[in-house]
Amino acid sequence: MRLLLASVLIPFSLLICGAAAELRGPAQVTAGNPVSLASTGTGSGKGTFYLTGPGQASKRTVTLGDEIQVHGDEVEHAGRYTAVVCDGRKCAATHFFVRAAEPAKVSLLVHPSRVRVAQPNAISAVAFVFDKFRNLVLSPAQVDFKASPKQGPAVSQTRPTQNGVTWIRLTSATKEGPAKIGASLGKASELRVVQQVASEACNLRIKPEWNAGKFFVETEPVRDCNGNAVSDGTVVSFTKVDASGKTTVDAPIKRGVARVEMPIKGSAKILVASGVVTGNELSVEGRQ
Amino acid sequence: MKYFVPLLITAATVVLIAIAWVNSGGMERERMRSSRTPEEAVRLLLTQAQARNWDRARALLANSSDVEKSALIADLAGSNGSLLTFANLENFDLWPLHKTDREASMRVKLHYSTAVGPLEDVRDLKVLHEGEAWRVVWPTTTATKVAPQVIPVNYLRWDIINRGAEDDWGVQNVDSPQVRILSMNALQRLDRIVIVGEVVNEDTVPAYVNVGATLLRPDGSTFAQESSFDKVSHTLLPKQVSPYRIDFPEARMNQVKSVRMDVKSLLVAASADPVIEVSDQRLQTDALGKKVLLGQLLNQSGQVVNIPHVVAAYYDDSGKVIWVSDGYVDQALLPQIPVPFAVDLPDDVAPKVHNYHVSVNYFNVNRS
Amino acid sequence: MMRLAFNVLIILALAVGAYFALRPAVMADGSARKVELNAENLGPRSIEDLTEKSITRDYGLAWQTMAAALRENRRELLDGYFTGIAKATLAEQIADQKNSGIRVRYTDQGHKLEAVFYSPSGDAMQLRDRAQLEVEIVDGDKVVQREDVTLNYLVLMTPGADRWLVRDLQTTAAEVRP
Numbered sequence: 001m002r003l004l005l006a007s008v009l010i011p012f013s014l015l016i017c018g019a020a021a022e023l024r025g026p027a028q029v030t031a032g033n034p035v036s037l038a039s040t041g042t043g044s045g046k047g048t049f050y051l052t053g054p055g056q057a058s059k060r061t062v063t064l065g066d067e068i069q070v071h072g073d074e075v076e077h078a079g080r081y082t083a084v085v086c087d088g089r090k091c092a093a094t095h096f097f098v099r100a101a102e103p104a105k106v107s108l109l110v111h112p113s114r115v116r117v118a119q120p121n122a123i124s125a126v127a128f129v130f131d132k133f134r135n136l137v138l139s140p141a142q143v144d145f146k147a148s149p150k151q152g153p154a155v156s157q158t159r160p161t162q163n164g165v166t167w168i169r170l171t172s173a174t175k176e177g178p179a180k181i182g183a184s185l186g187k188a189s190e191l192r193v194v195q196q197v198a199s200e201a202c203n204l205r206i207k208p209e210w211n212a213g214k215f216f217v218e219t220e221p222v223r224d225c226n227g228n229a230v231s232d233g234t235v236v237s238f239t240k241v242d243a244s245g246k247t248t249v250d251a252p253i254k255r256g257v258a259r260v261e262m263p264i265k266g267s268a269k270i271l272v273a274s275g276v277v278t279g280n281e282l283s284v285e286g287r288q
Numbered sequence: 289m290k291y292f293v294p295l296l297i298t299a300a301t302v303v304l305i306a307i308a309w310v311n312s313g314g315m316e317r318e319r320m321r322s323s324r325t326p327e328e329a330v331r332l333l334l335t336q337a338q339a340r341n342w343d344r345a346r347a348l349l350a351n352s353s354d355v356e357k358s359a360l361i362a363d364l365a366g367s368n369g370s371l372l373t374f375a376n377l378e379n380f381d382l383w384p385l386h387k388t389d390r391e392a393s394m395r396v397k398l399h400y401s402t403a404v405g406p407l408e409d410v411r412d413l414k415v416l417h418e419g420e421a422w423r424v425v426w427p428t429t430t431a432t433k434v435a436p437q438v439i440p441v442n443y444l445r446w447d448i449i450n451r452g453a454e455d456d457w458g459v460q461n462v463d464s465p466q467v468r469i470l471s472m473n474a475l476q477r478l479d480r481i482v483i484v485g486e487v488v489n490e491d492t493v494p495a496y497v498n499v500g501a502t503l504l505r506p507d508g509s510t511f512a513q514e515s516s517f518d519k520v521s522h523t524l525l526p527k528q529v530s531p532y533r534i535d536f537p538e539a540r541m542n543q544v545k546s547v548r549m550d551v552k553s554l555l556v557a558a559s560a561d562p563v564i565e566v567s568d569q570r571l572q573t574d575a576l577g578k579k580v581l582l583g584q585l586l587n588q589s590g591q592v593v594n595i596p597h598v599v600a601a602y603y604d605d606s607g608k609v610i611w612v613s614d615g616y617v618d619q620a621l622l623p624q625i626p627v628p629f630a631v632d633l634p635d636d637v638a639p640k641v642h643n644y645h646v647s648v649n650y651f652n653v654n655r656s
Numbered sequence: 657m658m659r660l661a662f663n664v665l666i667i668l669a670l671a672v673g674a675y676f677a678l679r680p681a682v683m684a685d686g687s688a689r690k691v692e693l694n695a696e697n698l699g700p701r702s703i704e705d706l707t708e709k710s711i712t713r714d715y716g717l718a719w720q721t722m723a724a725a726l727r728e729n730r731r732e733l734l735d736g737y738f739t740g741i742a743k744a745t746l747a748e749q750i751a752d753q754k755n756s757g758i759r760v761r762y763t764d765q766g767h768k769l770e771a772v773f774y775s776p777s778g779d780a781m782q783l784r785d786r787a788q789l790e791v792e793i794v795d796g797d798k799v800v801q802r803e804d805v806t807l808n809y810l811v812l813m814t815p816g817a818d819r820w821l822v823r824d825l826q827t828t829a830a831e832v833r834p
Contacts, residue, residue: 028829050800052760052793054826055748059756059795077745080827084793084801093801097829107458111777114463114492124776128458128812134741136810136824163782163810165773167700190458197492201527231492233444233560235528245583247567248646252443252525252560260565261588275488275527276470457740457814457823 023068023085023092031078031101031133035070037094039085047088053081053098078135100135100164106143108183108190115172116199117226123147123170123194127183129161136164144184149196150177172196176228198228204279206238206272215284217270218259229256234274242268242286323348326392326415329422330382334396337364338377350416350423360426364398368620369594369653375400375407375618390417395575404518404616410575438590443560446494465495467553470529473609474547477634481536481544484612486601487551489524494558497524499532499551506545512536519614521599521649523558530647531601533612562589564596564621564648571641579638580630581613585648587621594620597649598629605642621650690766691716693783701774703781707820711781711813714820715769719787722746723762729754739814740823758800763790769811778815780823785809 025037039047039062049062051070054077062068064087075081075098084093107128115122125145129137141161145168148154152173159166173179176198182191202225209216217238222230236258240247243266251258262270264286272279323329329348336345342361346352349360358367366372378401385393392415400407414425448462472485481503489495500515514534521530569583581600587593596617604610615631633641693712695703703711718737725733731750734743753759765788773782786808793801812824 048795050758050793050795052749052758055745055752057749057752057756057758057760059758077748078826080807080829082791082793082801086800091800093803097827099829109458109775109777109779111779112463126775126777126780128780134744136812136826138810138828163772165780165782167775169776192459231526233446233494234492234526235560237529244568246569246644247565248569249563249565249588250525250528250647251563254443254560260563275490275529 023083023094025083025094025096028097028099029075031098031131031135032072032076034072035075035096037068037070037083037085039065039068039092045087048086050084050086051081053077054079056081076133076135078131078133100137100139101131101133103129103137103141103185104132104188105130105134106183106185106188106190108181108192110181110192110194112194114195114197117172117176117196117224117228118174118199119172121169122172123179123181124167125170125181125183125192126165126167127159127161127185127190128165129185129188130164137161138164141185146180146182146184148180148182149173149175150179151175174226174228176231198230199224199226201230201234201236201274201277201279204236204272204274204277206270206279206282208270208282208284214261215264215286216259216261217272217282219253219257219272219279221256222253222258222274230274232256236272236274238262239271239273240264240268241271242266323421323423326384326387326394326422327382329415329424330394330396330413333424334377334380334382334398338380340365348423350418350425351428354428355426359428363426366618366620368592368622370618370620371402371404371407371595371616372400372618375402378406385412391415392417392422400618402616407616407618409618412575443563445557445559445561447557448555462493462555465489465491465493465553465555467491467495467497467524467551469499469549469551471609472547472549474541475610476541479538481539481541483534483536483547483549484531484601484609486529486531486609487520487524488529489526489553492526494526494556495524495553496522496556497530497551497553498522499534499549501534501536501550502548503536503539503544504546504548505543508545511544512539518597519599519612521597521647523556523649525558525560528647529645530649531599531609531612531645533614562587562591562593562621562650564588564593564650566598566646566648567626569644569646571638571644574630574632578632579635580632581644581646582628582630583646584626584628585617585621586626587623590623591652592620592622593650594653595651596621596627596629597651598631598646599649600631600633600644600646602633602637602641603643603645604640607643610640611637691769692767693769693771695771698771698774701776701778703771703774707778707781710820711771711783712769715767715783715785715811715813715822718822719762719764719767723764725750726753726760726762729759737819737821738823739816739821742812742822742825745825758793758795761792761794763792765789781813781820783811783813785811 022040023037029035044065046061047064048059049068050059056074078098078100080097082095084091109126111124127143129141131137142158143166144158146154146156147170173196176196179194179196180191201222205220206217209218232253234253235250238249238260240262249260251260266286268284270282323332333345333348342357346357346360349355378399381397382394385395394413394415396411396413398409415422416425467489470486470488475482483501487499498515499520502513503511505511514536516532516534520532524530565586567584572582574580585596599614601609602611611633613631613633617629619627621627691712721733721737729750731747734746768786770784772784788806790804792799808828810826810828813820814823
């Protein structure tokens with residue numbers, strides 16, 4: 001009988017001794033706010049308090065049985081924290097979650113940085129909402145998106161966040177120029193610039209010009225189909241075929257037109273192209 | 289007796305020096321100093337040029353009084369930072385074309401080694417018999433000089449400011465240029481697979497472009513991977529088109545199921561100047577019987593283009609690219625002065641060529 | 657005498673059995689990290705095959721390097737798979753660990769990832785991770801706290817030069833829904 005009791009009671013007492021006394025605290029707190037933890041049943045005297053969590057791994061000596069204060073700067077990062085207090089023989093632990101504080105910052109991703117005019121849904125903007133401690137704010141918030149083209153009225157839309165993120169697609173304007181894309185939430189805002197550029201050249205046309213006995217070929221102002229000037233520096237290829245053979249010149253557009261000098265021998269055919277777009281042909285007779 | 293040892297040492301020294309002189313080809317040099325045949329005359333001249341003994345080389349000419357030393361150096365060793373100034377004359381081949389008692393004509397093929405690979409130059413030289421020796425008549429051409437003038441340069445230039453390390457994560461960087469492969473044609477040659485085509489910069493900013501290809505086996509695994517290296521114009525201005533060619537040595541079409549193309553582009557600072565005109569383009573057969581595309585390059589800007597590089601695309605009658613060839617021009621392009629170029633193409637491709645397009649790339653020594 | 661020895665042995669056996677009854681039966685060896693990714697409900701952009709493989713691989717390697725960095729107090733181990741907020745926070749924790757002498761040890765027992773957001777331009781992905789972990793808090797040589805736990809993480813990953821990087825890794829109290 002005594003043996004039976006001993007074989008049951010001794011392990012049971014070990015189990016009882018292994019069970020921790022309690023450390024209690026709130027289940028959730030807001031980042032940056034101090035936390036009070038109550039320790040019960042851990043005896044008296046001095047003990048060691050451990051606090052681990054995102055960006056946090058500290059220990060200090062505390063008085064057992066007293067309230068343990070966790071400072072606001074120890075719980076700035078959102079996530080799960082573990083608090084442990086040990087009296088030298090045994091330890092008690094509790095866990096609590098820190099949630100993000102009020103939204104204070106918006107990170108805005110806008111793509112692309114350059115886009116052709118009049119492209120549907122070509123621009124995407126994604127906004128992430130953070131608090132002042134750079135925690136993602138998971139509670140729903142309303143983000144205002146605003147697109148301001150160089151010419152024409154601005155366009156606004158409000159979108160709710162989900163898990164701290166929201167997004168929008170925009171169509172590029174019909175006129176070239178920089179467009180400002182912004183996202184704001186309360187006082188927090190961010191701005192990006194998307195350069196809207198002309199599309200392919202449209203109705204590419206060349207004309208001949210004789211000047212002081214020299215022959216020049218010049219394009220009319222090079223524009224896309226929406227009337228936007230194709231940017232300076234865009235290469236226009238001129239090709240001349242005459243009795244001496246074939247001559248090509250890749251000339252960049254300067255102030256809206258491309259112009260080259262081409263000596264002519266006899267009859268010549270002149271062609272023009274820019275990228276994959278071709279223009280009109282000229283048939284020219286050389287002068288004596 | 290006391291003079292015997294010094295005399296013996298002196299004699300031994302003289303004998304040893306004579307042996308060394310003979311072994312180093314001194315006899316041969318002495319024999320060639322007389323240039324008893326046209327071949328010897330040309331060989332002697334080019335040997336001196338190879339060793340960069342320009343005074344000696346000029347002294348061997350029949351018309352040395354008509355040839356400036358600087359002109360001879362420019363002809364054989366380059367000038368104005370051209371490709372030849374960074375090259376070495378490795379060796380040469382020569383063979384006679386015509387000979388009488390008084391004059392002869394010799395064809396010379398010069399083999400240069402350069403940083404971009406071997407370079408060859410073929411010239412015909414006239415050799416005259418004067419007295420006991422034969423001497424080379426070096427061609428005298430009046431070098432066209434650039435007239436002093438002001439050439440305004442107001443073409444566009446692009447500079448780039450990238451995002452910094454301190455910028456917020458969301459701050460966008462400038463996007464890489466949009467480039468697109470316009471065409472791709474895979475050809476089986478005798479000892480390789482060749483991929484040719486064209487690439488265009490569709491963006492509004494300059495792009496540094498490299499085209500690569502991966503040959504895939506029927507099971508999808510990679511057979512070989514190569515890039516265009518210098519058979520493409522790497523810097524493309526907006527809407528500029530360049531041909532490209534990628535070689536896969538020792539590959540056969542029956543080993544390959546498909547080709548995966550890849551074009552990489554980087555945003556680079558660039559200038560729209562210089563503009564280079566490519567004129568008088570025509571297909572011909574050169575002096576060695578090879579098919580070549582000839583023409584002239586004219587630098588329309590005011591700065592010297594040190595090392596021009598020509599890339600030519602050839603099209604069949606349906607407009608498909610059937611070959612791409614490239615070549616470096618060994619002369620610099622001075623402003624407003626035309627310089628000839630020639631790039632070869634295979635004999636079996638030449639009859640199928642209906643049209644061609646030449647792009648000019650360049651490298652400048654002091655690139656700004 | 658023999659009977660006394662036999663009784664002591666039985667008592668000890670029961671005590672050891674009770675001790676192990678309070679411990680988990682299995683300890684993961686820490687080297688194999690099973691990561692499963694479910695991208696069925698992903699939007700607005702669909703995930704590419706290669707991206708799916710990269711995310712799975714790189715997230716597993718991120719956890720591996722994180723556990724090693726915290727175990728050995730080596731900040732440089734974070735350079736491979738972490739960036740931004742996540743890297744800064746972990747670096748802060750390592751600095752604290754060095755000051756305090758305590759360490760947090762993770763034994764990774766697997767992750768079930770669900771991709772919840774993929775930006776239209778492909779430059780950011782948000783995932784929910786249900787992670788099976790053993791977490792130990794160690795002070796010197798003494799294990800202060802040990803627990804087997806299933807934690808919910810909200811992960812933000814962004815593409816690097818040749819891999820995806822963890823930019824934000826946040827434990828959440830409740831399950832996060834797409």
